[in-house]
Amino acid sequence: MSPIVELKRISKSYGAVKVFEGISLSVKPGEVVAVIGRSGSGKSTMLRCINGLERIQGGEIHVAGHCIKPETKNLQELRLDVGMVFQSYALFPHLTVRENITLAPRVVKKLRSEEADAVAASVLKSVGLIEKIDAYPDSLSGGQQQRVAIARALAMKPKVMLFDEVTSALDPELTGEVLKVMEELAAAGMTMILVTHEMRFAENIADTTVFMHKGKIWEEGASNELFTNPKTPELRGFIQA
Amino acid sequence: MIQTFSWDHVIFLLRGATWTLSLSIISFLVGGAVALLLAPLRVLGPSPVRASISGYVQIVQATPLLIVVFLAFYGLSFLNIHLPPLFAAGISLSIYSSAFLIEIWRGCIQAIGRPQWEAGDALALSLVQQLRYIILPQAFRIAIPPTVGFMVQVVKNTSVVALIGFVELTRAGQLLNNITFQPFAVFLTVAAIYFCVCFPLSLTSKYLSWRINVAHR
Ligand SMILES: Nc1ncnc2c1ncn2[C@@H]1O[C@H](COP(=O)(O)OP(=O)(O)OP(=O)(O)O)[C@@H](O)[C@H]1O
Ligand SMILES: [Mg+2]
Numbered sequence: 001m002s003p004i005v006e007l008k009r010i011s012k013s014y015g016a017v018k019v020f021e022g023i024s025l026s027v028k029p030g031e032v033v034a035v036i037g038r039s040g041s042g043k044s045t046m047l048r049c050i051n052g053l054e055r056i057q058g059g060e061i062h063v064a065g066h067c068i069k070p071e072t073k074n075l076q077e078l079r080l081d082v083g084m085v086f087q088s089y090a091l092f093p094h095l096t097v098r099e100n101i102t103l104a105p106r107v108v109k110k111l112r113s114e115e116a117d118a119v120a121a122s123v124l125k126s127v128g129l130i131e132k133i134d135a136y137p138d139s140l141s142g143g144q145q146q147r148v149a150i151a152r153a154l155a156m157k158p159k160v161m162l163f164d165e166v167t168s169a170l171d172p173e174l175t176g177e178v179l180k181v182m183e184e185l186a187a188a189g190m191t192m193i194l195v196t197h198e199m200r201f202a203e204n205i206a207d208t209t210v211f212m213h214k215g216k217i218w219e220e221g222a223s224n225e226l227f228t229n230p231k232t233p234e235l236r237g238f239i240q241a
Numbered sequence: 242m243i244q245t246f247s248w249d250h251v252i253f254l255l256r257g258a259t260w261t262l263s264l265s266i267i268s269f270l271v272g273g274a275v276a277l278l279l280a281p282l283r284v285l286g287p288s289p290v291r292a293s294i295s296g297y298v299q300i301v302q303a304t305p306l307l308i309v310v311f312l313a314f315y316g317l318s319f320l321n322i323h324l325p326p327l328f329a330a331g332i333s334l335s336i337y338s339s340a341f342l343i344e345i346w347r348g349c350i351q352a353i354g355r356p357q358w359e360a361g362d363a364l365a366l367s368l369v370q371q372l373r374y375i376i377l378p379q380a381f382r383i384a385i386p387p388t389v390g391f392m393v394q395v396v397k398n399t400s401v402v403a404l405i406g407f408v409e410l411t412r413a414g415q416l417l418n419n420i421t422f423q424p425f426a427v428f429l430t431v432a433a434i435y436f437c438v439c440f441p442l443s444l445t446s447k448y449l450s451w452r453i454n455v456a457h458r
Binding site: 051052053075076079080082084086088090091093094103104107108152153156 | 356357360362363370374382
């Protein structure tokens with residue numbers, strides 16, 4: 001099967017500071033890829049390049065038939081096909097849950113409001129929060145807010161979902177509900193790339209795990225294999241830590 | 242002839258006050274419209290645009306309002322452009338208001354953090370859509386108190402146009418004082434009228450902030 005996401009020798013720097021150089025990665029449709037690594041190894045930056053939140057300085061990225069090069073300006077078509085969930089939820093505090101979810105379908109996809117509402121109801125059911133449809137974000141727990149953020153991304157019917165440490169800001173007892181939603185999404189066949197510190201989740205749910213170290217993909221492989229049998233001392237040290 | 246301060250004189254002051262009020266409203270509407278356009282450009286525009294707007298703000302803020310008024314009134318008449326006092330007063334107060342409102346609103350827009358923009362980006366919203374649906378509504382809420390605070394300043398500062406012969410509230414008081422010689426009665430009444438305009442503004446600000454908080458929590 002041809003890849004749905006492909007990073008071809010991409011490089012990224014902030015001014016003179018190189019974050020990474022020549023990274024390549026290929027993700028098949030329906031594949032779940034976990035990205036792990038130490039703080040500052042460039043995981044978030046790589047993820048954010050995939051929907052153009054960060055500009056790349058070299059190489060190219062192919063996503064669901066779209067292409068990003070260093071000079072690419074128009075990213076809207078690509079972003080329609082790529083959902084993203086952030087560590088800090090980034091819900092819109094002045095809008096209700098329904099409005100948070102329907103905003104982009106209405107103004108970007110030009111859905112009529114009944115259609116958008118129907119989409120909102122369906123994605124909210126899938127994350128188990130239909131009863132919160134008229135609530136404002138700050139009346140929800142962190143776990144609920146993050147599930148709304150996932151629902152908001154799903155409402156655009158993306159082909160690929162990006163998750164950047166989406167449970168890191170949560171109290172430990174709330175991470176489970178969010179991971180469960182992600183697990184169901186993976187089981188439903190969504191292509192997912194997730195940066196995570198949840199090693200157990202990466203090992204059990206992700207098909208592939210990528211270990212980033214010093215701005216490189218240091219080690220990459222089937223999750224069960226990679227966790228039980230790490231090849232590099234760096235990964236071994238990281239897993240044991 | 243010396244007159245005694247009477248009810249008729251209060252009416253005279255109130256007529257001056259309607260000019261104070263009209264000038265305040267004009268300068269707020271015109272200055273506000275300009276600022277609404279320029280404040281987002283000040284934050285998001287290409288750098289020459291940002292620099293020009295910033296320069297405009299700096300220059301206006303560094304110029305005493307009275308000088309702006311004199312320039313509009315005497316300066317332009319020197320160039321053979323004769324503006325009626327109302328026009329000169331309206332223009333200079335609008336310029337003054339626009340500069341301060343640009344600065345206030347710029348701060349409010351910048352107070353909305355990058356994650357909100359990025360969430361909009363990730364959902365494929367255009368820059369204008371992000372502004373319209375995500376950033377400005379949130380900026381608007383935090384803008385209410387400083388904006389109203391500034392409007393109160395504008396109401397009081399309209400008094401400088403007295404110096405180009407415009408009979409607004411302060412000038413009306415001055416004229417009355419000259420014929421009554423009852424400065425306390427006259428100027429206390431003037432102060433009371435200013436208070437009656439400014440105090441409801443502050444109340445409205447409190448009410449609006451309260452309503453927005455209730456509606457959204
Ligand atoms: N806007 C920026 N300007 C300059 N340097 C940056 C910027 N963003 C990130 N960096 C640098 O790029 C490197 C990679 O950062 P990144 O956030 O991708 O790491 P990460 O692997 O996601 O770390 P964490 O686990 O802490 O989230 C870091 O050294 C960081 O300091
Ligand atoms: Mg990160």
